Amino acid sequence: MTMWQIKKSVVEPDEAGPGASSPSAEQRAAGKALARADWLIDLKVQIHRQLIERINLAMLEKLPRERIATEISQIVGDLLEQDRTALNRAERETLVADVLDELLGLGPLEPLLKDESVTDILVNGHDVVFVERRGLLERVATRFQDEKHLLRIIQKIVSAVGRRVDESSPFVDARLADGSRVNAIVAPLAIDGSLLSIRKFSKIPISMANMISYGSIPAKVAEVLQAIVEARLNVIISGGTGSGKTTLLNALSSFIDERERIVTIEDSAELQLQQDHVARLETRPANIEGRGEVTQRDLVKNALRMRPDRIILGECRSGEAFDMLQAMNTGHDGSMTTVHANTPRDALSRIEQMIGMSGIDISPRSARAQIASAINVVIQIGRLSDGRRKLLSLSELTGMEGDTITMQEIFRFHITGRNEAGQVQGQFEAAGIRPKFATNLQTQGIHLDPRLFDPRADLEPT
Numbered sequence: 266m267t268m269w270q271i272k273k274s275v276v277e278p279d280e281a282g283p284g285a286s287s288p289s290a291e292q293r294a295a296g297k298a299l300a301r302a303d304w305l306i307d308l309k310v311q312i313h314r315q316l317i318e319r320i321n322l323a324m325l326e327k328l329p330r331e332r333i334a335t336e337i338s339q340i341v342g343d344l345l346e347q348d349r350t351a352l353n354r355a356e357r358e359t360l361v362a363d364v365l366d367e368l369l370g371l372g373p374l375e376p377l378l379k380d381e382s383v384t385d386i387l388v389n390g391h392d393v394v395f396v397e398r399r400g401l402l403e404r405v406a407t408r409f410q411d412e413k414h415l416l417r418i419i420q421k422i423v424s425a426v427g428r429r430v431d432e433s434s435p436f437v438d439a440r441l442a443d444g445s446r447v448n449a450i451v452a453p454l455a456i457d458g459s460l461l462s463i464r465k466f467s468k469i470p471i472s473m474a475n476m477i478s479y480g481s482i483p484a485k486v487a488e489v490l491q492a493i494v495e496a497r498l499n500v501i502i503s504g505g506t507g508s509g510k511t512t513l514l515n516a517l518s519s520f521i522d523e524r525e526r527i528v529t530i531e532d533s534a535e536l537q538l539q540q541d542h543v544a545r546l547e548t549r550p551a552n553i554e555g556r557g558e559v560t561q562r563d564l565v566k567n568a569l570r571m572r573p574d575r576i577i578l579g580e581c582r583s584g585e586a587f588d589m590l591q592a593m594n595t596g597h598d599g600s601m602t603t604v605h606a607n608t609p610r611d612a613l614s615r616i617e618q619m620i621g622m623s624g625i626d627i628s629p630r631s632a633r634a635q636i637a638s639a640i641n642v643v644i645q646i647g648r649l650s651d652g653r654r655k656l657l658s659l660s661e662l663t664g665m666e667g668d669t670i671t672m673q674e675i676f677r678f679h680i681t682g683r684n685e686a687g688q689v690q691g692q693f694e695a696a697g698i699r700p701k702f703a704t705n706l707q708t709q710g711i712h713l714d715p716r717l718f719d720p721r722a723d724l725e726p727t
Contacts, residue, residue: 390458391415400652470537473516494520497599498641503612509654510603531579561585578602584623593639609643
């Protein structure tokens with residue numbers, strides 16, 4: 266039995282046909298190209314509809330993509346000859362690839378998902394698609410045929426992870442098979458068409474060596490970060506949306522000893538730890554009846570019973586911050602998490618607010634004392650206006666003075682201006698303060714060159 270189960274009924278060609286009137290001589294070349302693109306989209310839809318009538322969909326999952334592509338190419342050729350449609354070789358190959366993407370993948374999104382240079386895909390309705398490359402947004406020619414086509418792709422994504430999206434539940438978080446994070450919101454909440462956001466999941470995790478080569482972190486500062494992780498200091502990574510917090514968390518985790526047991530807790534699994542002994546936990550949303558939700562706070566509490574050496578929380582958003590601080594204060598040294606904040610001081614304020622969201626009756630002073638006792642280092646990372654991501658500050662918590670948490674900055678990125686190409690110019694510099702944790706490092710046999718903290722030191726030698 267082949268995958269093609271040709272039905273007895275004859276598949277009739279579309280009544281309208283794919284042809285379009287020839288453009289007038291006055292129309293510009295760009296207009297011709299756009300009309301051709303629209304025609305090809307309509308043709309793809311027709312071919313796809315006819316293929317659905319001809320093939321045995323149940324066999325698709327059992328055959329390799331190469332064989333499917335060969336057979337689909339033959340059938341597409343037959344359909345084109347039947348309709349007397351003239352396509353050049355490149356257009357025919359593109360058509361076959363697009364039809365394969367519709368049958369086996371996510372349609373127009375597939376080329377963008379395969380493009381390694383694309384980090385985010387943002388769909389604003391069926392005919393407007395933006396992507397992020399190298400930190401900058403740009404509009405692409407990718408389009409869906411109509412709103413129904415876009416909705417069908419969204420439903421295909423969310424149904425694969427047991428979720429749904431419709432008028433009664435018009436927004437959803439999901440993830441693709443490769444771990445890419447997906448958010449979709451549809452009518453009536455989305456006014457001008459369904460909105461789809463995809464944060465792509467890097468197949469190859471970015472290491473600290475990569476971040477050094479990109480200029481995000483100087484090699485000498487990376488030495489200090491490695492020492493911080495190896496000495497089991499508790500770390501908060503702070504930054505805005507898309508600043509690279511999870512990327513840095515992945516890179517820092519590579520310095521954890523292979524003999525340690527690590528428990529990771531995330532809303533959407535993104536961490537790519539390379540150690541063997543990693544227990545990964547992920548939250549679960551409520552079902553249709555509103556039951557069965559498992560929050561990060563539930564998982565943090567459970568993780569404490571799993572004999573972890575370190576707990577890595579993908580991101581603190583609410584009451585789980587209190588339980589995370591308790592873990593850091595009760596023997597789980599070297600734990601790490603991320604927080605959305607614009608400065609290290611703001612990160613501490615946000616954690617204090619999240620403690621209040623836990624429902625625990627605790628005074629502000631006691632909450633700050635917990636923070637000062639649990640957290641050792643705050644790393645601030647940001648995305649500059651030119652799209653590049655940089656470590657902006659490395660600060661150490663030193664204790665309490667009255668009701669205020671005391672901090673001291675160890676390293677910072679000092680912005681000096683822009684060059685002719687529009688790139689932000691600046692340099693990393695030491696604040697001239699020897700951190701208190703340096704003594705802790707020495708007692709554990711980790712030695713750092715004292716000249717690293719000299720404000721005259723060149724942290725980025727050419």
